[in-house]
Amino acid sequence: xxxxxxxxxxxxxxxxxxxxxxxxxxxxxxxxxxxxxxxxxxxxxxxxxxxxxxxxxxxxxxxxxxxxxxxxxxxxxxxxxxxxxxxxxxxxxxxxxxxxxxxxxxxxxxxxxxxxxxxxxxxxxxxxxxxxxxxxxxxxxxxxxxxxxxxxxxxxxxxxxxxxxxxxxxxxxxxxxxxxxxxxxxxxxxxxxxxxxxxxxxxxxxxxxxxxxxxxxxxxxxxxxxxxxxxxxxxxxxxxxxxxxxxxxxxxxxxxxxxxxxxxxxxxxxxxxxxxxxxxxxxxxxxxxxxxxxxxxxxxxxxxxxxxxxxxxxxxxxxxxxxxxxxxxxxxxxx
Amino acid sequence: xxxxxxxxxxxxxxxxxxxxxxxxxxxxxxxxxxxxxxxxxxxxxxxxxxxxxxxxxxxxxxxxxxxxxxxxxxxxxxxxxxxxxxxxxxxxxxxxxxxxxxxxxxxxxxxxxxxxxxxxxxxxxxxxxxxxxxxxxxxxxxxxxxxxxxxxxxxxxxxxxxxxxxxxxxxxxxxxxxxxxxxxxxxxxxxxxxxxxxxxxxxxxxxxxxxxxxxxxxxxxxxxxxxxxxxxxxxxxxxxxxxxxxxxxxxxxxxxxxxxxxxxxxxxxxxxxxxxxxxxxxxxxxxxxxxxxxxxxxxxxxxxxxxxxxxxxxxxxxxxxxxxxxxxxxxxxxxxxxxxxxxx
Numbered sequence: 001x002x003x004x005x006x007x008x009x010x011x012x013x014x015x016x017x018x019x020x021x022x023x024x025x026x027x028x029x030x031x032x033x034x035x036x037x038x039x040x041x042x043x044x045x046x047x048x049x050x051x052x053x054x055x056x057x058x059x060x061x062x063x064x065x066x067x068x069x070x071x072x073x074x075x076x077x078x079x080x081x082x083x084x085x086x087x088x089x090x091x092x093x094x095x096x097x098x099x100x101x102x103x104x105x106x107x108x109x110x111x112x113x114x115x116x117x118x119x120x121x122x123x124x125x126x127x128x129x130x131x132x133x134x135x136x137x138x139x140x141x142x143x144x145x146x147x148x149x150x151x152x153x154x155x156x157x158x159x160x161x162x163x164x165x166x167x168x169x170x171x172x173x174x175x176x177x178x179x180x181x182x183x184x185x186x187x188x189x190x191x192x193x194x195x196x197x198x199x200x201x202x203x204x205x206x207x208x209x210x211x212x213x214x215x216x217x218x219x220x221x222x223x224x225x226x227x228x229x230x231x232x233x234x235x236x237x238x239x240x241x242x243x244x245x246x247x248x249x250x251x252x253x254x255x256x257x258x259x260x261x262x263x264x265x266x267x268x269x270x271x272x273x274x275x276x277x278x279x280x281x282x283x284x285x286x287x288x289x290x291x292x293x294x295x296x297x298x299x300x301x302x303x304x305x306x307x308x309x310x311x312x313x314x315x316x317x318x319x320x321x322x323x324x325x326x327x328x329x330x331x332x333x334x335x
Numbered sequence: 336x337x338x339x340x341x342x343x344x345x346x347x348x349x350x351x352x353x354x355x356x357x358x359x360x361x362x363x364x365x366x367x368x369x370x371x372x373x374x375x376x377x378x379x380x381x382x383x384x385x386x387x388x389x390x391x392x393x394x395x396x397x398x399x400x401x402x403x404x405x406x407x408x409x410x411x412x413x414x415x416x417x418x419x420x421x422x423x424x425x426x427x428x429x430x431x432x433x434x435x436x437x438x439x440x441x442x443x444x445x446x447x448x449x450x451x452x453x454x455x456x457x458x459x460x461x462x463x464x465x466x467x468x469x470x471x472x473x474x475x476x477x478x479x480x481x482x483x484x485x486x487x488x489x490x491x492x493x494x495x496x497x498x499x500x501x502x503x504x505x506x507x508x509x510x511x512x513x514x515x516x517x518x519x520x521x522x523x524x525x526x527x528x529x530x531x532x533x534x535x536x537x538x539x540x541x542x543x544x545x546x547x548x549x550x551x552x553x554x555x556x557x558x559x560x561x562x563x564x565x566x567x568x569x570x571x572x573x574x575x576x577x578x579x580x581x582x583x584x585x586x587x588x589x590x591x592x593x594x595x596x597x598x599x600x601x602x603x604x605x606x607x608x609x610x611x612x613x614x615x616x617x618x619x620x621x622x623x624x625x626x627x628x629x630x631x632x633x634x635x636x637x638x639x640x641x642x643x644x645x646x647x648x649x650x651x652x653x654x655x656x657x658x659x660x661x662x663x664x665x666x667x668x669x670x671x672x673x674x675x676x677x678x679x
Contacts, residue, residue, distance in 0.1 A: 083474065134663045140417065140474060141613045145656040148600060152649030159645040256645075264478055277472045309489030309592065316482030323471050323479075 029274040029326070033289040040293055044300030051300055061185045062174065064295030066246040067262050068188055068269070071287050072195035073236035075270045079199075079212045081279025082139040084233065086127060087240045088262035089150035094120040095244035095254040096154040099163035109167050117241045123150055124237020128230035147263075154256035164253025174250030184246055191239070196284045208232065212280035268315050269294050272322040294318065364610065367625045371632060378636040385639055392518065398631030399520035400579045400586070404602045405609070405623045406531045407572035412606055413548040414568050415615030416473035419599050420462060421576040423484035426594040428454040428580030430488050430497070433590035437501040444509045451581035452574050458484060459573015463566035481599075489592040499588035510586035520582060527575070532620055544568060549616030604655045605630045610662065629654075 045052040070087050077084050098116035101107040107115065123146070130142045176183040199205040207228050210218040219225050243262075248254045271277055272294070273287030298311055378385045404421055411418045428451045435450065436442045458480070465476040499507060510520050535541040546554040547564045555561055584590045609626025611618030633654070637647050 130660070134660060136614065136666065137659060137663055138613055141607065141659060142656075144600065144603065145652060145659055147652075148604070148648060149652030149656055152647075152652040155645040156649045159643070264482065267475070267478065268482075271475065277475050307489070307494070309486055309494075311486075312482040312489070313486030316479040316486065319475065319479040319482070320465070320471070323475055324465075324469055327469055327471075 030283070030286045030289060032325075033273070033286055033293065037289055037293045037296070040297050040300065044296060044303070047300065048303040051303055057296075058182060058185070060296065060299040061188075062182045062250065064298055065182075065184045065188050065291070066174075066243050066250065067259075067265055068291040068295070069191055069239045069242045069246070070236065070262070070266045071269045071273070071291055072191060072284065073232060073239050074266050075273065075275045075282060075284060075287050076195070076199060076208055076232045077139075077236060078267075078270055078275045078277060079208050079279060079282055080229065080232065081212050081215075082131065082229070082233075083267065084124075084127060084139065084143045084236050085263045085267075086123070086143040086147035086150055087236060087266060088259045089147045089154070090120055090123040090237050090240035091244045091247065091259035091262060092254075092256055093123060093150040093154045094241040095248045095258065096158045096163070096256055098244065099166075099248065099254045100157055102166065103163050109170055113170075113245055116244055117238060120241025120244065121234050121238040124234040124240070125230065127237065128233030131233065132226040132229050151256065158254075158256050160256070162253045162255045164251075166248070166252065170249050171252070172249070173246050174248075187242075191242075192284065192288050199284055204228065204231075209280055265294070265315060268319040268322075272318050274322075276326075277323060290322075364619070364622050364625060367608070367610070367622065367629065371625065371629055374629075374632060374636065378632075378640055382639045385636065390635070392521075394631050394635045395521050396518045396586075397635065398627055399518075399524040400582055401598075401601060401605060401630060402624055402627035403524050403527050403575055403582075404579055404598075405605045405627045406527060406620070407575040408599075408602045408606050409609075409611050409618045409620070409623045410535075410544055410568045411473070411572050412603075412611045412613055413544055413615055413618050414565060415548055415551075416466065416565070416568070417603070417613070418462065418477045418569065418572050419474065420458070420477040420481035420484060421572060421602060422595040422598040423481045423488065424455050424458040424573055424576040425580040425583060425598065426488045426590075426592070426596070427458065427484045427491070428452075428577040429584035429594055430491050430580075430590045430592070432581050433497040433502065433584045434491065436503060436506045437497055440503045442503075442506070444505050447506055448509065448578065448581050451577045453577065455577015455580060456570055456574040458577065459570040460566065462573065463569030466569060467562040467565040485592075485596075488594075492590070492592045494592065497584075497590040502585075502588060507585055507588050510582050520586065523578075523582070528620060528624065535620065540564070540567065545616060601630055601651075604651070607655065607662075608658050 041052070050056060070091075074084060074087070094116045097119045098112045101115050102109050102112040127139075127143055127146055130146070131137075131139050134142065172183060174184065178186055199208065207218065207223045210221070210223055211225055211228060215225050243259070244254075247258060251258070269290045270282075270287055273282065273284075273290035275282035275287060294315065297314060298308075301311055301314070302308070375386065384390060404425075408418060408421070431454055432447050432451045436447055462476055462480050465471045465480070466473050510518075512519050514522060535544070543554070543559045543564055544567075546557065546559055547561050551561055580594075583595060605626040606618065606623055607613065607626070608629055609618070609622035609624070611623060611626075630651075633651060634647070637650065638644065642650070
């Protein structure tokens with residue numbers, strides 16, 4: 001492991017002292033993303049006449065925003081140089097427990113939603129605790145094991161059944177509007193603001209960056225690395241449960257095999273958003289743009305009847321693009 | 336002299352403190368073997384048809400593909416990497432080869448196998464290039480290529496299956512025929528293990544893989560071409576996945592878009608159960624084969640014991656998590672003992 005210098009910090013202070021430079025400002029990863037987003041929208045508009053109108057653009061968000069909630073904690077995890085591939089299974093387990101609690105155990109739906117959040121948070125907490133207690137094991141291997149385990153528990157609970165028939169008000173999460181704006185979009189913006197504040201404006205957020213640069217040095221500087229990691233992984237579980245609520249609400253039922261491979265989409269969106277997989281770098285605004293790029297691309301390709309399997313290739317290629325471009329050393333076009 | 340006598344009881348108490356778990360570490364493979372034997376005896380008591388020659392052969396046939404892939408995965412893990420794309424590579428090679436043989440019935444089985452290996456090798460080479468030349472993290476590179484290869488498979492298949500009646504007899508025969516009463520799949524797996532045993536332990540390149548895995552910097556200083564090794568490892572993995580794609584399609588006599596989806600997890604699990612360290616540098620063929628056998632027995636025995644198929648994944652997950660954590664605990668014990676010994 002090559003020692004990480006504290007250069008990024010000095011760079012950061014220098015950036016703050018330096019007078020505003022338009023060239024520097026526009027040579028940021030987020031601007032590239034914004035251009036890609038505009039390109040995607042232009043492409044879709046030229047391909048389908050039904051794409052570019054406000055209600056279409058607005059309603060598309062209801063379909064693709066559910067998994068976007070996990071992108072924020074995943075970004076935090078990746079900045080800490082970890083990864084969590086169990087989030088898809090956490091979505092499945094928490095939604096299955098919610099559905100079974102409501103349908104079989106007679107728990108009121110409101111309480112079932114709370115149970116769903118608790119189960120998700122517990123899954124994340126277990127990941128976090130195992131990761132800090134067994135530091136010699138990488139997060140990949142622990143979350144790989146819990147990924148199989150959580151989905152296995154979901155299968156044990158519900159076997160191959162689907163569980164649905166939720167009360168009518170529950171559909172509001174997936175399909176409801178508030179003043180003509182989809183409820184999920186409002187909550188997404190709220191989550192983006194909260195996580196943005198957490199990451200960029202609090203000591204906790206600075207600790208996350210510090211851990212990503214050098215966790216040993218962070219520990220010696222008085223950062224409680226273990227606590228920070230456990231909290232962030234628990235947040236990932238909690239947000240996976242939020243995704244589970246929206247997904248179950250939109251689909252009207254849940255099954256043990258839902259949200260399969262969600263972790264891939266989520267990691268792809270975070271990497272595309274400029275979160276460095278080597279840790280320590282990235283901003284949340286990029287991931288927000290990346291969510292819309294992938295979402296609208298998916299939606300637009302669906303409009304012109306391109307099979308969803310082709311989208312696999314597009315997501316994979318975007319992920320590669322996101323990790324390779326910054327390595328090509330194009331002058332200052334770095335995240 | 337006085338110092339010595341004062342130190343003696345301290346040393347003695349330190350020796351007593353030696354972790355009992357450390358004793359286990361020396362016999363890790365033996366422990367795994369014992370676990371497998373206990374499991375087999377347990378299943379045998381529940382269902383006497385478990386340890387019949389027929390069923391054991393059946394299990395070996397079903398585990399052959401997993402164990403072949405586990406060899407390649409071990410090498411990847413030894414270099415501190417991971418390959419999540421093998422299920423997709425397997426499916427792509429299987430699908431393309433199935434389409435070729437169903438279109439031209441005269442295609443010889445040997446040529447089909449070679450084509451499959453070729454397709455897999457190219458797939459692996461791409462990943463190796465991404466990891467070695469562009470420095471993309473293995474997990475990200477293989478996650479992306481997994482998507483892309485899987486997408487190609489769906490595109491090539493156009494959503495249709497290729498089933499047994501479209502395949503010539505000779506092609507299905509690759510995996511179903513037997514030589515001297517032993518299924519060809521078992522023989523192929525045996526051949527691969529013997530070749531890998533020689534390659535890993537007795538060639539320069541084989542040893543270099545371990546050198547790169549245990550300490551990349553020292554390996555570089557020693558003059559080992561690290562990039563070449565990385566590309567080699569992922570290409571080998573791809574070639575083995577391509578081979579297994581042909582074997583898989585021939586064995587199940589069907590090629591689908593979602594063939595072997597998620598199979599990489601079972602392969603990684605077999606390696607980890609077999610004691611291959613995800614942190615790189617260590618892993619033995621004997622462990623890997625035991626890990627593959629354990630997973631094979633679990634897949635075969637759970638249905639035979641009337642365990643609901645829906646419990647299978649949960650049980651598998653529990654065993655993997657337990658084995659990984661136990662392995663870590665054992666290693667800790669060993670390291671503590673080393674430290675204690677140094678103090679004396």
